Each structure stands twice: as C-alpha cells, then as structure tokens.
Amino acid sequence: MNPLIELRNVSVRFDDQDVLKNVALAIQPGESFGLMGPSGQGKTLLLKLIAGLVEPTSGEVLIEGRTWKERSDGDKLVLLKKMGMLFQKNALFDSLTCLENISFALRENTKNTEQEITEIGEHYLNAVGISHARNLYPDEISGGMQKRLGIARALALDPKIVLYDDPTAGLDPITSKKIIELIADLKTKNKSTIVVISNDMNRIYQIADQIGMVYHTNLILTGSVEETKKFNHPAVQQFIKGDINGPLTANRSQDL
C-alpha cells in the first residue's frame, strides 16, 4: 500500500538553525500516528509541514503520493478540504458561537444550504458531546469544551486526514481519556488517518498504531506501543518514563 502521508529527507531551517534534519516518515491510510517529544523540538512544525502550512527547506512532503509543491492552487484547496486540524491553542473564533464556529468552514467550503449547514454543525456538536453549548461563545465554555469544539470544527468537513496538536493539553486525566476515546471513535467512524501530538504517554499508548519522537532535529520512529516501551534508545526511555536524569536533561540549558 502507498503511504497516505510521506516525508522524504525533510529538513527545516530557521535563521540558520536546523529544527528538523533529514526526517523520513510514512503513514498508511487508516493509521494513527502518535508524535511526542520535548517542547520546542518540532512537533507542531511537523504537523504544519504535513498540512502544507510550512514548506521544507529541503526534501519532500507527499500527501496521496504528490508533493504540496507540484499541486496547483486549486489542487491544494481540494487537498486542504480533505484535512482537518486541531491547533495547539484551538484557534477558535471568539466572536462566533460554538455552532457558528463550525458553520463558518462549511459555508466557505461547501455548497450546502443554510439548513444543511446547521444540521451538520449540530451533528458534530452532538458527536463531541457539547450540543448544550450551541449558542455560547468560546470564552463562555470550559477548556475541555473548547477542545471538543476545536475537534468538532476540525471534523465538520469530514476530512480524510485529521491532525491533532496536543488535544488533551491542560485537561484533567478523565477528560483527557474521554477526548482520546472520542478521537479514536470518530477516526473509526470516518475511516480517517490521524496524527496526534501528545506528551501524555498514557494517551499516546491509548491511540497510536505507530509512534515517533522528535529529538535533536531527528524524528526517531519507535514503532508500535509495545515496541516503543522496549525501544533501545536512552533519550526515548528517559522521555517515556519521565526520568529526571538522562540525555534529555544532560545539557538542559542548551536544549531549551
């Protein structure tokens, strides 16, 4: 099977500094890829590369076998509509209600009637369990509900690929578990392929078929959950166990 998402020898430099170097990754259709790694090492950047929001300095990012670069503007738009993204800070529209936050993208990107748009919006609010917040504004709902709304909005166009940047950040353990269950359910229902960034190992183990860790400009592919737990690399072991001592903290001031 051809990968749905592929990175070939991808490097990104900002201000003469390598953030990612020679990164390779292949994600198969229907797969769930979990991405972890210390702060500031390129997780969000990797998601943005996949979404075509950042161009690699060198190398290629291919979706459905074609690079973002070789696509026309129209083609890029078609592909973007197949992708949903939950941004790390949700990026909700503060001046729109929960329902309007979802309707907005549907109005821009589909030919549905207003009534259909409302129905789809209500369907997704219901799917993420926040129907009651339909007419509230983002700052009138809790952090967990904002995440749910971000997820509903990411899913409203029925995307084939969904990219979740830290979907459980700042949430309590029970809400976190429920959000990941929700993401897994919706993935199965929509037959989508997902990338989930999280540094909560329990959540990564709960959702990922394949796991990777960004570390010192590399993407270390650590395999399945079981393979990751046994992965023979000191930085990976330190990270997944949360040990205070190890290579990740050896040159702490340099790393951060």
Ligand SMILES: Nc1ncnc2c1ncn2[C@@H]1O[C@H](COP(=O)(O)OP(=O)(O)OP(=O)(O)O)[C@@H](O)[C@H]1O
């Ligand atoms: N557009 C940009 N211009 C300059 N530097 C950038 C840009 N985008 C990302 N970076 C840098 O790339 C590095 C990786 O950033 P990124 O946001 O991917 O980190 P992260 O792994 O998601 O961290 P966190 O866990 O804190 O969210 C950081 O040093 C950041 O400052």
Ligand SMILES: [Mg+2]
């Ligand atoms: Mg980030």
